[in-house]
Amino acid sequence: MNGNNKSIKTGLILFVLFLTLPQDANLCVLPAEQMRVEHMQLLNVWRDDVLRTGDRSLIEIDGKRYPKSLQNACMKCHTSKKEFCDQCHINTSVTLSCWDCHLSPIE
Amino acid sequence: MDKKRREFLKIAGVSTLAGLGGIAVAERFVSGASPASSRAETGVEPGLGSSQVTNPKDTTPTKRLGMVIDLSRFKNDPSLVGKVISACHTNHNVPNFPDEEDAVKWVSGIDYEIAFGEQSPDYTEVLVLCNHCDNPPCVEDCPTRATFIDNNGIVAIDYHRCIGCRFCVAACPYGMRSFNWRDPREGLDMNTLNREFPTRRRGVVENCNFCAERLGRGQMPACVEVTSEARAIVVGDLNDPNSEINIILGSTETKQRMPLLGTNPSVFYIV
Numbered sequence: 001m002n003g004n005n006k007s008i009k010t011g012l013i014l015f016v017l018f019l020t021l022p023q024d025a026n027l028c029v030l031p032a033e034q035m036r037v038e039h040m041q042l043l044n045v046w047r048d049d050v051l052r053t054g055d056r057s058l059i060e061i062d063g064k065r066y067p068k069s070l071q072n073a074c075m076k077c078h079t080s081k082k083e084f085c086d087q088c089h090i091n092t093s094v095t096l097s098c099w100d101c102h103l104s105p106i107e
Numbered sequence: 108m109d110k111k112r113r114e115f116l117k118i119a120g121v122s123t124l125a126g127l128g129g130i131a132v133a134e135r136f137v138s139g140a141s142p143a144s145s146r147a148e149t150g151v152e153p154g155l156g157s158s159q160v161t162n163p164k165d166t167t168p169t170k171r172l173g174m175v176i177d178l179s180r181f182k183n184d185p186s187l188v189g190k191v192i193s194a195c196h197t198n199h200n201v202p203n204f205p206d207e208e209d210a211v212k213w214v215s216g217i218d219y220e221i222a223f224g225e226q227s228p229d230y231t232e233v234l235v236l237c238n239h240c241d242n243p244p245c246v247e248d249c250p251t252r253a254t255f256i257d258n259n260g261i262v263a264i265d266y267h268r269c270i271g272c273r274f275c276v277a278a279c280p281y282g283m284r285s286f287n288w289r290d291p292r293e294g295l296d297m298n299t300l301n302r303e304f305p306t307r308r309r310g311v312v313e314n315c316n317f318c319a320e321r322l323g324r325g326q327m328p329a330c331v332e333v334t335s336e337a338r339a340i341v342v343g344d345l346n347d348p349n350s351e352i353n354i355i356l357g358s359t360e361t362k363q364r365m366p367l368l369g370t371n372p373s374v375f376y377i378v
Contacts, residue, residue, distance in 0.1 A: 051265050054258040056323040072303055100308035101266060103300060 027062050028077075043070055071102045079105045171241065171260030172317055173345040173373035175355050178230050180339035187334055188216040188234055194333040195315070200306045202287075202294025211285040211294070211307075213237075213315040214330065222364060230378070236330075237262060237283045237315040238364060238372030245275035245284065254312075260345070260373065261317040271310035280368050284314045317342075345373060 028035055030042065046068035049055040058065040059073075066073040078084035081104035089096060181187050195201070195214050204210050214236040220226050222233040239262045246254050246262060253268035254275055276284045290309045300306070304320060307313050318328035326332070331340045343352030355361075361375040 047265075047267060050323075051263065052255070052257070054319075054323075071305060097308070101305040103302050103305060 075105050080107055171345045173352055175341045175352055175375045176234055177339050177377040180337045184337055187339055188232055190333050191330045194329045198301055198329040200300050200304055202291040204294045209288050238374045241371035244278040248274040248278040261319055263316055266307055266311045269311040275312055284312050286312050
């Protein structure tokens with residue numbers, strides 16, 4: 001009985017901690033609705049900025065700074081290619097060439 | 108009956124006119140307003156997404172990065188060539204194919220005689236890489252402008268645009284470009300990849316990118332870093348008269364590969 005109480009208490013504490021933990025990076029570079037429609041254009045702009053014009057300036061969101069990069073920025077938060085990319089693209093039968101070269105996170 | 112028909116025609120005529128006028132006004136309104144509003148909404152410049160590519164001659168690079176390779180340092184420590192190759196290739200996920208016909212190389216060590224077209228009693232192996240020429244034939248020949256000179260004077264390739272025609276491979280008099288005959292991931296250990304940098308795919312040409320991604324992060328190129336103890340390689344801006352590289356070039360006798368071709372290589376050798 002005592003042991004049960006203990007585990008319930010620790011569970012409760014963990015639960016409260018989990019709820020109050022600061023969720024890092026709630027904001028993306030654009031609002032979600034816009035990202036859904038425009039992410040491919042944005043990625044092209046980033047590509048041309050970094051590669052062609054040499055503008056590697058960092059993007060600041062919520063005090064955190066990110067490089068203009070699919071591999072080193074997007075996929076650092078959205079860590080699952082299966083859930084973040086494939087789900088929609090398979091559904092809409094869009095074939096990508098991104099992952100021919102860019103490395104997706106290890107899942 | 109007649110009167111009704113007359114009235115019907117009147118109403119029909121007026122409403123047609125109103126409709127046509129309305130469409131014209133609406134069109135004018137929409138065409139005038141939309142570019143500004145869409146730009147405000149997305150924050151993305153219109154047209155940029157369609158990957159406009161500037162002509163390499165349109166913009167004059169403000170910088171021209173160059174490299175001085177001191178061959179005597181490489182002679183003192185022959186292991187340096189191997190160190191440079193492995194540092195470069197692991198940094199950029201360059202595949203390793205045993206068959207020379209499939210090989211992809213960003214840097215390599217070749218005979219002095221092949222590199223400079225003359226014999227030397229002093230040196231055998233010379234470290235060679237893309238010369239990042241000031242007047243690059245590969246850029247002239249690229250039909251898709253996939254290869255171009257960037258702001259730092261680096262001859263870079265946009266692998267998204269490369270169609271794999273290999274004109275640039277034929278154009279480069281130094282043979283410093285490699286074509287991906289095979290899927291490069293077949294020649295890479297997927298567990299030891301540099302996950303900060305992409306691989307390439309089958310059917311594109313690749314070359315040394317002067318570590319543009321490392322320079323962007325404020326780091327030195329991998330080959331410079333790995334030979335920093337021996338101070339065998341120095342990089343710097345050739346357009347800046349006070350840069351270390353220009354001081355070295357002014358005080359030491361150096362050599363470029365095949366200078367008579369007029370490509371004006373940015374890689375110099377102290378022989």
